[in-house]
Amino acid sequence: MNLIPKPLKQLYDDLCVTESTAAGRASQARTSVEDPFVLKLANLILSYSLQIRASDIHIEPAATSARVRYRIDGLLHEMLQLPQETRDPLLRAMKLKANMVNEPLGRSKPQDGRFSLESNGRQVSLRLSSFPTLFGDVLSIRILDSSASVLGLDQVGFPPDILKAFIQLIKRPNGMLLVTGPAGSGKTTTLYAALNALRSPHVKIVTLEDPVEYQVDGIDQAQVNTAVGMTFASGLRAILRQDANIILIGEIRDKETAEIAIRAALTGHLVFSTMHTRNALGAIARLMDMGVEPHLILASINGLVAQRLVRRLCPSCRQSDALAGKTFERLWARQTGTAPTAEQIARVNRAIGCGTCQGIGYRGRMGIFELLVMDGEIKQLVLDHRSLTDSRLPGRLGSFRSMLFSGLEQVAAGLTTIEEVLRVTGEGEEAAPQ
Numbered sequence: 001m002n003l004i005p006k007p008l009k010q011l012y013d014d015l016c017v018t019e020s021t022a023a024g025r026a027s028q029a030r031t032s033v034e035d036p037f038v039l040k041l042a043n044l045i046l047s048y049s050l051q052i053r054a055s056d057i058h059i060e061p062a063a064t065s066a067r068v069r070y071r072i073d074g075l076l077h078e079m080l081q082l083p084q085e086t087r088d089p090l091l092r093a094m095k096l097k098a099n100m101v102n103e104p105l106g107r108s109k110p111q112d113g114r115f116s117l118e119s120n121g122r123q124v125s126l127r128l129s130s131f132p133t134l135f136g137d138v139l140s141i142r143i144l145d146s147s148a149s150v151l152g153l154d155q156v157g158f159p160p161d162i163l164k165a166f167i168q169l170i171k172r173p174n175g176m177l178l179v180t181g182p183a184g185s186g187k188t189t190t191l192y193a194a195l196n197a198l199r200s201p202h203v204k205i206v207t208l209e210d211p212v213e214y215q216v217d218g219i220d221q222a223q224v225n226t227a228v229g230m231t232f233a234s235g236l237r238a239i240l241r242q243d244a245n246i247i248l249i250g251e252i253r254d255k256e257t258a259e260i261a262i263r264a265a266l267t268g269h270l271v272f273s274t275m276h277t278r279n280a281l282g283a284i285a286r287l288m289d290m291g292v293e294p295h296l297i298l299a300s301i302n303g304l305v306a307q308r309l310v311r312r313l314c315p316s317c318r319q320s321d322a323l324a325g326k327t328f329e330r331l332w333a334r335q336t337g338t339a340p341t342a343e344q345i346a347r348v349n350r351a352i353g354c355g356t357c358q359g360i361g362y363r364g365r366m367g368i369f370e371l372l373v374m375d376g377e378i379k380q381l382v383l384d385h386r387s388l389t390d391s392r393l394p395g396r397l398g399s400f401r402s403m404l405f406s407g408l409e410q411v412a413a414g415l416t417t418i419e420e421v422l423r424v425t426g427e428g429e430e431a432a433p434q
Contacts, residue, residue, distance in 0.1 A: 008048055008068070008079040015040060038089045042097070045090075046126065047119045048079075049143055053364075055184065056143065059094070061087055061136035073311045073365050074184065074424075091137055098128040108132040127211070150196045150214055151189060157367035159409065165371055166305065170194045170272075175302035176265040178252075180277045185308050186367055187274040188213050191248060194272060195219060198246060206242055208235040209250035224250070232257045240264055249273040255290040262292065265300040278426065279403060280304040280372035284382055298379050304372040306403055308424045310416045311362035313349055318361075321350035324418045328411055331418070335405045340412060347414035366415060368406040368424070 006014075019037040045068060049057050054070035059082075066087035068080040082090065092102045098113025113128040127142040158166060169177055177194075179187045192214050195205055199218050210224040210232070220242070224230055232249060233256040239247055240260070252258050252273050265271045277283045283304050287297055325348040332340040351361025372378060407421030421427075 008045075009081075011044060011048070012041070012080055012082075015044060035089060038086070038093050041086065041090055042093050045080075046117055046141075049141075050119050050122060050124065054143060057139075057141040059087075059091060059139040059141075061091070061133060061138065063135055066091075066136075072360075073362060074309060075311075088136065091139055094128065094139055094141075095130060095137070098126070100128065100130060105136060108137055144213055150216060151193045153193045153197050156186075156190055156193050158369060159406065162369055162371045162406075165303075165373060166194075167197075169303045169373065170198060170270070172270065172302055174265060174268050174270055176261060176271040176273070176300050177302055178273055178275055178283050178304045180275045180280060180283045180304060180306045181308055182276060187307065188250075190305065190307065190367075191272050191274070192216070195246070195248060203245045204243060205246045205248070206239050206244040207248035207250075208232060208239060209248070220244075233260060236260045236264070240267075240269075244269060246270045247272070251275065252287075255292065258287055258290050258292050259296075262296050262300040266296075277306070280306040280370050281381070282306075294382055298374070298382055301374055303374060305369060306372075307367050307369045308403060308407075309365040310368055310407060310410065310420045310424050312364045312366050313351060313414070313416055314354060314357035314361055314363045316356040317352040317354035318349040318414070319352055320346065321348055321417075324348050324350055327418050328408065331404070332408055332412075335402065335408060344412035348411055348418065349414050350417055350419075362416075362420070366410065368403055368410060368421070370401060370403040370406060 015037070019040065045057065045059075049070055052070060052072055054072050055074075056071040058067075058069040058071070058076065060067050060069065064084050066082045066084075067078050068082065069076045069078045071077075095102055095111070095113065098115045100111045100113040103109065108130070110132065111128075111130045113130075115126055115128075117124050117126055122145065125144040127144060129140045129142075130137040131140070132138075153163065153167065156163075179190050181187050188209075195207075196216065199205065199216070201218075204220070205218070206220045206222075208222050208224065212221045212223045215221065222230070222235060224232060224235065232251065232253065236247070236249060236257060237260060240263075247261075247264055247269050249257065249261055249271065250273070252261060252275050261271050261273055275283045275286060277286050281304075283306075284297060284301075288294065325345045328348045329340055329345055332338075332344070353359040353361040357363045374382075404421065404425050404427050407416070407425060410416045411418055411421060
């Protein structure tokens with residue numbers, strides 16, 4: 001069964017034919033946002049994103065057209081080119097639906113909006129962001145599935161040893177746990193899986209996010225609102241007066257928020273938060289760069305998780321790759337100091353592409369992780385600030401193992417490719433054949 005029944009271009013052409021009249025209405029300029037064709041096109045573009053499991057939609061004006069791109073499993077794919085006469089009313093209709101203001105070209109300002117959509121029984125929330133360009137507003141739409149359930153910890157994708165250590169960390173009565181990674185790497189999903197495991201009538205959990213992505217019963221959730229002075233720092237100060245046991249802060253962005261979070265961790269709260277750093281060690285270096293004293297980091301942080309999402313090979317068309325097996329063998333030896341087994345090398349595959357995955361070679365994503373527990377060896381690295389940014393650290397350091405090694409394990413299981421792991425971890429240049 002194909003992932004996408006028909007290409008979006010064909011569905012668009014079918015819509016043009018269906019909505020046309022004997023007078024050739026489909027070729028006429030559609031200037032009204034109430035035009036039935038425009039409304040149906042907007043619904044087609046939005047509902048199509050759910051069929052292909054897209055996380056974002058981008059509508060990007062050019063001189064005489066606009067391209068429609070969808071982010072699927074972390075990468076953008078162009079699906080449709082719209083003519084100018086269709087592009088402009090479509091963008092206006094989308095913005096109106098999200099309660100955003102339509103301004104003439106050259107006077108438009110960046111805006112944010114939101115609305116909900118129901119399709120085939122699924123309720124999704126759409127978060128829109130507009131950005132004015134030379135040819136009109138670029139519209140970026142983030143798709144948040146309101147009906148999606150929070151994952152259990154055993155569904156996140158942690159390897160067994162990391163899962164065991166992670167559970168031990170979140171069961172501590174106080175301290176801080178940081179999850180790091182770029183936007184869209186699953187940080188919030190991981191932290192909500194932890195909150196779901198800890199949720200109890202006897203525990204008070206409070207979150208402050210930007211925005212709230214999962215709505216969970218039994219948890220007091222709030223979101224940043226700078227218009228009324230609700231920032232991460234000010235909101236966190238208020239949470240400290242709420243008699244909370246567990247606190248989730250959407251992101252630590254500045255020294256003020258970091259210091260309040262650390263104070264909360266040192267005064268009996270269990271604090272979860274995220275940061276945007278390349279790896280787990282980088283989060284410690286980032287806190288130091290913000291001006292947080294090393295002794296406070298050592299006293300407050302229990303552990304750090306860094307994670308990425310790699311595309312999962314399509315099981316219908318993956319093929320063994322002897323050349324990639326050579327690269328895998330070299331990288332595995334560099335990370336572990338030992339040679340991989342013949343069975344592991346034989347399971348190194350490459351992406352091909354078929355009807356099931358629409359010629360991409362991948363379908364779905366999976367996590368790769370590194371977990372840093374603040375034990376004696378890691379604490380010594382904190383005291384020696386220069387070691388924190390050393391990319392040549394071994395794949396294993398005490399209980400720590402690198403994200404690259406985690407990715408190589410998935411390659412050895414035949415689930416993803418060397419190219420995908422190197423792309424996502426940013427290790428391409430260092431790992432290139434010599």
